[in-house]
Amino acid sequence: MLGLLDIFKSPNADILVKGNDLKFLGFDFNSEEKFYSTFGSPFSNSPMINAKTNFKLPECYNVQQKPYSALSKITRFSEEILFYMFYNMPQTYFQEAAAQELFNRKWRYHKKYSLWFSKEPGNEVVLKGDGYEKGVYIIYDPISLKQVKTECTLYYALLEDRSNSVIYNPYAMSKLS
Template sequence: QTPAQQVLMSAADRWGLLGLLAMIKNADPDQALLSVGTDLGTMGLDMQQQGSLYSTFITPWADSSAAHTVEPDFHLPGCYNVQPPPPGPGKAAAFSDETLFFMFYSSPRDTLQEIAAQELYNRNWRYHKELRIWLTKESGTAPSQKVPGGEQGTYTFWDPENWGKERKEMVVLYADLEEKNLTAPPTATFAPGSVQQGPSQLQQMQMGQMSQLSQLNQVQPQVRGAFQGVSMAAM
């Protein structure tokens, strides 16, 4: 621009399209580089390439021979593509009673407590709401005697203070036992291509208990709060 053009150009034109056009026509390469930029093709970039440029382009100030030193794309090894573990609730069937009691007492008002309680119920444990203990009627013990609204006999309960199983003669009323629904044991899932193994001993025992429970329900009606799946007195 001549000095006369600079004087006649208003401030709006100087910073508008007219000012940009005048700057493009400027012969000074430094100002043109700052204002307009430069053609990327002059830096060795192939703009017609179908793909990302980061794998071959390091910096505009490096020569083309240095482009071969760019680190190649990283590929995840196949050994890391493993089958994710099953959800937490599905693992509860493989835990011991002691582990389930630890989950129940160490996770109050938590999902783990509910999962442990459901699995203990499936294993014929019942929660006494008044005594706040878990108790069960193990096989091989003396049969219980029927009393109005409950049973009387020797029961095995879990003592959280001494952290162990204890036996005690007591009267258990069905109304004092918390009610839950029995759930079927979870089925195992296998990764594609893996060798499927037979059911574990614990799963076989649970399937046998479920079969025995089904037979009892067909022979006699279910008593509210009663211990299912074990030898009881005449009900």
Template sequence: MKLPLRRVTNIPPGMVSDQYGMAGVLSFLKALDKNNGLVQLALGHDLTNLGLNLGSPDRNLYQSFGGPFSDSSVRTQDIECAVPDEYRTSNHIKDKLPPIKLSKLGDDTLFYLFYNCPGEAYQMVAAHELYARDWRYHKGMSVWLTRSAYGNVKEQTINYEKGSYNIFDPTQWRKIPKEMTLEYKDLEQRPASIGTDFSKPNGGNGGGGAGPSTASIPQSKMLPNFSSLNIGASTPTGPQTPGGTVGKPLI
């Protein structure tokens, strides 16, 4: 006896209404012909088409896999690993550590915090301290920049200025000098201050170390704007100090 193609006969009444049974699967597969969007839901994704090397014998994929829809791997501090209790020093000294003074940190350390702790309080306070040192974040270029200590502002209006700037390139991890026209509307606003006392155990990263909670971080971008400063006559920046700050305000 031949059965009609992709049809089921002589099935119990309850099986018809059961969407999770074999009849339900068959009904779902029929709907795929009319709705291509259901293909991924029913049949899933081919992980090899997502750029994953499933045949690598060197390491397990899940250790650093951020998910099929993530543009990057799992951050180092979020990778699960077994840590002996003797290495969890924060559990023993978290109430004895003095607050971290960001003003004592170099620019490189602040940039490291900003680029390696996205969405965390560390990124917020690093941005706030960089702003205090006359660094500004360019929204279009997605980089930090500041006036060069060796160049003057050649032209300045209420909307833009022309001059020499140092741009921090996170891929090369260096400051690159550049002559450019800088429009104030392309710069982020001043980041909000959320405090800098990181000695309290209100969070954790990596192997259980203490860290700040991210609940108070605004969801919007958190960087700065020249236009919030005092616009005046073109003035060259002062010399660099050992702490990395600029002697005079940017504008």
């Protein structure tokens, strides 16, 4: 920095400054009119093209949708997207909607382990008792983002019951408590 200071103190410091003085480009700085809306470039003698009058935006870009209308199509979402919504959007309507859709697809949420369980298709329950069942289940692992098959015992009291669950209004978008 000290070396640059010596250069700027020299009488030839003006050779370091590159550019043009805007007064020599023909601008009237005393005018009230804004020149930036028509100024194209210091290298052009013609004004800038007005994109609003010369170009039209295709109508397909002007689609007006209601907020959160994508959630009306939640039944078409893949399970990976539903799991993403559930684990990455906590305490929102999106998490609630994803949980309800997973429940509709026969997934059950384990309250103690915070994991989703589903019965392995084609496998019957090995042992069924009062308040529990043992069998082969698919567990969604949110760490590895994979569905893992395992044999375990599920206690009904530890599974969330969403059969009487209320779906919240998507337009309220307040945090769930």
